[in-house]
Amino acid sequence: MPTFMLGFIQRIFFLLLVSLVSPFLMAHGQLKYYSPEHIKQDFQQLYTDLKKSHNNLFANLPESQYQKHFQKSLLSIKKPMTEREIRLLFQKFVALGKVAHASIDLPINDFFTYREQGGTMLPLFIKINEDSVVVDEYLGENTALKTGTQILAIDNLPIESWIDRSSALLSADTSQLATTMIEARFPFLLWLLVGEQAQFNLTIKTQEGVESATAKALTREQQTLYSAKSAVPETQPRDWKLLEGNIGWIKPGPFYNIEPGAEDVWDNRGFIRFVDEAMTHFIEKDAAALIIDVRDNPGGTNSFSDHLIAWIATQPFRFSSDFRVKISEHAITSNAERLKPDTDPNDFSYLLARFYEQNELGNIVSFPLPYQQPHSDKHFNKPVFLLINRYSYSNAVNVAAILKDYGMATLVGEATADFATTYGAMEHFNLINTGIKVGFPKALIIRPNGDIRPGGVEPDIAITLSGNEHEIIERVRKLVLMHLKSD
Structure with missing residues (x-):
């Protein structure tokens, strides 16, 4: 289920602007202007379709105030605008709802083109x-x-x-x-x-x-x-190694397909091979403990992360205690686009399609999330530590909540800024005239322990994460060794 959202600031900046650039953004060329009439039509569609599709558009801003902002913005549309200008206007409106998974991508491709052509920025x-x-x-x-x-x-x-x-x-x-x-x-x-x-x-x-x-x-x-x-050693988006003291360390990277030339962002086969290779090695070497590093992780989908968790799980698990889905045409359409003729009947999108068939449009219904099972034939049974920071987003936060709420790991680092109970499971629809893609959360995702209060995931052991990569990992390694000795 896609749930995008979100170390060194510079690395995160390029992760967001390079790894997550949406493929639908128009390539730079001669500027195209849209008429006020077409812009207003799209703006009306934006608001109408968000009300129909967003799980709770008015969760943080009353409808009366949203309506005032809508009218004010609508009246401001008086002249032709470029797609970039429209994106900024529309995104400001969507952002009023203060829900991270309701958004329109900012014009990042324009920035890339500008930079490629010698454009400057404040470094x-x-x-x-x-x-x-x-x-x-x-x-x-x-x-x-x-x-x-x-x-x-x-x-x-x-x-x-x-x-x-x-x-x-x-x-x-x-x-x-x-x-x-x-x-x-x-x-x-x-x-x-x-x-x-x-x-x-x-x-x-x-x-x-x-x-x-x-x-x-x-x-x-x-x-x-x-x-x-001021360069620091380059790090790989996915990596694993055995640290001094026989401590396993794995950085799973984004929970989506980042292989070069990948056509299907949700194809998890390469990720599964990566995880299996690492975990098999740690077991063969009888690693004393495992550090899973999800700092600076933008998230992705649980179809990736569940496979990693199944290596360390001691009981069946799922990423949410209650997955409350709003039934909408756009959610149904988005899900249908992910279905393939040979889709496994147990695939999440297939189960969701059957769920949509059984419920009426406009209703919010709890989807019966299946539990994921620990691997029966391969399991890492030594202590596990999860390293998090405030740049752990979306599905990385779900992973943190699962490991904390099920007692599978000791969390180390700093609290996440993103929420464990949140409006998420983002889907999309396109505006008729401009083709701009609008993201909306179809579900209220309640963390595994059932806590409905909004908030990030807190570490069990809070530590300062200053310094370079080597220094941070070394600090955590020593902490793990101390923890093992105390036990």
Whole structure:
């Protein structure tokens, strides 16, 4: 079931802008303008179809307020607009509902084309704390912009205003989730807000007091020079190894198909081979414990993650205690597109199709999620530790909730910003005139322990995740060894 949403900020930024670029976005070419009439028709369809398809469009914003925003936005459509302009207008409207899985993709391909043609951007990544915004990484020539330097303003506009303006473009259930998304995409969001700009004037706070600092916008080639100076060892999206002390470590990567040239993003055969190879090796080497690393994981589908969990599960499991689905035409159509003539009758999409046939449009009905079984012939029975952070999104959060709620693992790291009980199971529909694809959550997913309160997954052992990859993994390895000795 697709449930997209969402270490180093720069790596997350490129993960979101490269790995998750939607294939349906139009390639750059001569700008096409849409008439106000066509834009208004699509905007009306957007609102109407969201009301019919979204599991609970008004969960966080009353219908009366949503209607006011709809009328205001509708009246603002007075002249022809490009697809990029329409996407921004429509996404701001969708984002009002504060549900991460209701969204329209921002025009990322436009940004790629702009960069490929020599376009510049502010090479600055930020970290948003409770009481400050600081430099997380800067890839430019101004030495005053060191990691940890507090940013007070950009171009005389308080940094809080930039955060608010960026948040308005993002679908996020909470400000904390929006924060992680802004940190991951800040140069891109800034480009959306102001366009191309030769330089940016920052107001910063140092030990000497409040100062001004100029940061030049750089092309990709210029930025590469500074990237090389601060480069960290490249990491693989999926990886596993046996650490010192006979501790197994596996980074499953995104829970969808990332193989080069993959035509089917939900084909899990390569992932299954990867997991089986790693787990078989750990068992053969009699690994003392296992670390599953889902930091910086954008999520995906449980048809991938369930296979990994089945290696360590001690009982039947499922990712949700209650999966409440809204029956809609768009949900039915999206599911039908995933069905193939040879679909296994036990396949999730096939079961969902039968479920739709038995229920009426508009109703919200609990879908009887089947339990997944532990592997009967292969099982890792040593202690398991799951490493999470606030950049663990969507299905990675489901994995964390399963392992915590079923008592399968000890969770280490920091709380996830994304929710375990959430509106998810995203499906899509297309707008008639522009063809823009709109994502909506068809289900309310309640975490395995039945807790209906919104919130992230908390670690059992909270640790600081600063430092490079080697330092973080080494810190966790030592923690695991201490835990084993104490037992």
